[in-house]
Amino acid sequence: METTDAPVPAGGLDYHAVFTALAAPKIVLSTDLVVLDANEAYLEMTGLRLAAIAGRPYLEMLGSLPGRRHRAPVVADACRRALRSRRPEIGAPTRWDLPDPATGDERERYWFAMVLPVLGPVGDVDALLVRVEEVRADDDAPGPHRTYADAVAGFDRENREIALRSTVQRYRDTVAQERVAALELQESVLTPPPATPGLAVDVRYRPATREIRVGGDWYDTVVQPSGRTVVVIGDVTGHDVGAAATMAHLRGIVRTVAYDSDGSPAQILERAQRVAAGLGVDALAAVTVAALGTPRPDGTRELTWSRAGALPLLVRRYDGRAELLDVRGDHLFGLDLPRPRHDDVTLLRPGATLLLFTDGLVERHGEPLPRSLDRMRATVDAMRDVSPERLCDVVLAAQLHSVEDDDVALLAVHVEDA
Structure with missing residues (x-):
């Protein structure tokens, strides 16, 4: 596992080590979309080394990823929106056929990204944290958890798009449900x-x-x-x-x-x-x-x-x-x-x-x-x-x-x- 040297703040918690160990793939970008850091999950997903991508423009780095893209990456658009709005933005789903970790064969896979702006002391955006998620099937089928492509096998193009939008909407609904849960907990405490x-x-x-x-x-x-x-x-x-x-x-x-x-x-x-x-x-x-x-x-x-x-x-x-x-x-x-x-x-x-x-x-x-x-x-x-x-x-x-x-x-x- 590659790491960069980072000071351990007072209190003993090494935040860089925490970031590196997070399960979801994450990458940190500067405000001009240059790669600053990536966690272990992101490096494992892409098969790249941190030393090979740190300091490179994000779009240039994307061009070196393995697999076959079927759409221009839209996460960069979400990054630009987050810079303007200073609020989380979700990128539209993108088909990217990365090699299957088990077999090495390319499979039809879909991804979307949530971009979280990291705000400085006066509210300016200091960096962007990009979390990448694979769109997965939301069903009760037995066996291993299926990808979106598995779930829509045999669908025509129109029904594939409907299923894709439905999956992303479920993710948005989950975020909204977390907000409601937080508010309900807060209201129960703030008497x-x-x-x-x-x-x-x-x-x-x-x-x-x-x-x-x-x-x-x-x-x-x-x-x-x-x-x-x-x-x-x-x-x-x-x-x-x-x-x-x-x-x-x-x-x-x-x-x-x-x-x-x-x-x-x-x-x-x-x-x-x-x-x-x-x-x-x-x-x-x-x-x-x-x-x-x-x-x-x-x-x-x-x-x-x-x-x-x-x-x-x-x-x-x-x-x-x-x-x-x-x-x-x-x-x-x-x-x-x-x-x-x-x-x-x-x-x-x-x-x-x-x-x-x-x-x-x-x-x-x-x-x-x-x-x-x-x-x-x-x-x-x-x-x-x-x-x-x-x-x-x-x-x-x-x-x-x-x-x-x-x-x-x-x-x-x-x-x-x-």
Whole structure:
């Protein structure tokens, strides 16, 4: 098995080794469609060596593949669409008679590809991940799993095309079903916040409009026996059913630890990470834990928070001014680093509102994150006359005025008058 030298990131997980070992054939292309990498399954399928294709234009590489093409490759068109849309694209099926692995003889075979854009920090496409799938028969016939060509043997051309379109549509339906499953799981977990005396907590969740980008964001509110209120916002890496399941596990862990701990938010995060590791919940997530103490005689509450790779908090002060609490954050939840997490503290007077949110609410294609955050601050600053009850909906309407590329979780805590 060929590999390229790649650094092992902090935390010990070699992502290149994971990519190389994936079962489905995958190839990584640059934005100008030059081959950057391919996994073992792709190399085995094509019979090529990585050293022979890395750095070559994709269309040129396709010309060196064995077998007989019956149509010009359409995956390049799907790649160009993905570059423009920054969303997954599926290429039309293509007949490509690659040699049978068992006999070496060419057989009639059909393929399609899903192209996944890899987005950079500001939303630009950094690379394209192309997953190749063989179109297979979807039937209950006994014996080995049949290819599409086996299933349509004896069909005329028109009925072959109908069967081919039907097979690809089933694949699209599977993607749609995964999205529904992720949403149902998320809705079952994201329950309304509990009653919090002296505080008005409001929450919103909006799924992405993309077909598969859903599943990782969550919010939570826990009232401890001491009367302290702990709020959480989190975003698990990934956007699929697996991310939704991991989110549910992780939310439960953080929720339990937050209820049962009188420690600071940083200590809650550290303990929750130890519990997750001990239970085998392998997750990377951006998480903020914030604790609001019981009111002082004048109604002021102490706010203590810790950020694990998450965005800064935003406060609308009692006089309506919007302020980003943009102090230094810590590493992502799930990274086992020797650096301790830390807490930050401020005071919230009655009339103040705290906003916690995930990155889908602020990040925009081509816009640096600091500018996106300042735009969010300015948006809230202009809402001084908006009541706390309407603030979440007004913020969502102002920020999500176009198609959402990512799911969004938003949590607001309003300190009521003493």
